[in-house]
């Protein structure tokens with residue numbers, strides 16, 4: 001049996017960007033703190049180069065603006081560069097407004113401005129369209145599904161923001177677990193989960209990878225790859241391989257979630273890359289037959305529709321996601 005290519009994704013942001021620190025370290029203070037993401041990300045680039053693995057990097061616009069050389073280095077090493085928004089603000093509101101006037105209440109204007117700013121910044125640096133998006137703290141939840149249509153209108157090809165789990169801050173527990181298509185054409189690429197006793201359990205990386213024993217993640221990925229014959233989307237942050245980062249004031253739960261096992265993560269990641277096959281999100285999608293993308297019947301239209309059956313359209317769509325062989329996705333004009 002051919003090995004399944006899982007997606008390795010890296011959310012390039014600083015240690016002080018985590019939403020859990022947003023009251024301790026508000027955005028006005030970010031510029032006063034030492035930046036460390038560049039160094040940690042370059043170490044991850046070295047690790048990937050030594051393994052011959054390409055990954056998808058969801059870069060925060062705030063970081064791209066201050067370290068443009070890092071974004072170029074990621075692309076020049078052959079990786080896929082995607083957007084993690086600009087200012088690390090979770091999406092919020094019902095999105096009902098027309099995007100004019102005071103958009104604070106409905107969240108739409110704020111979301112469009114933040115996303116457009118980051119997309120343009122990164123596209124200027126890499127000289128090609130940005131096709132992928134991941135929201136701050138997986139903040140596309142039931143109330144913010146409207147953001148998916150905005151992403152499609154902005155020319156994104158895929159989103160990786162809907163975590164199909166139960167969590168205190170995010171998640172749509174009954175959302176599909178594997179790549180699927182929204183009615184707009186946008187492909188959804190959910191972070192990895194395994195089914196345990198009728199529940200979706202996260203095996204996707206991040207805190208789950210640091211807090212649980214590594215054997216749990218290995219068990220989960222093996223189970224999904226071998227039993228379900230599907231890929232897993234895995235994520236890691238540069239600050240998770242930076243044990244020397246300055247400690248920020250936070251409550252006990254946040255300290256555990258954010259700081260535990262930072263000194264072990266790089267080695268654990270290296271072991272994981274030896275054990276399973278990983279690639280970019282584009283490479284992961286390329287191997288999936290169009291009909292294998294589970295229709296999203298659990299999320300009702302108008303936001304989400306079952307997959308269209310036209311294989312031809314599907315095939316060309318997926319090939320457009322490939323960073324190297326595929327044609328480039330068309331960049332639409334700004335809708336901000």
Ligand SMILES: [Zn+2]
Nearest residue numbers: 011013136137
């Ligand atoms: Zn983030």
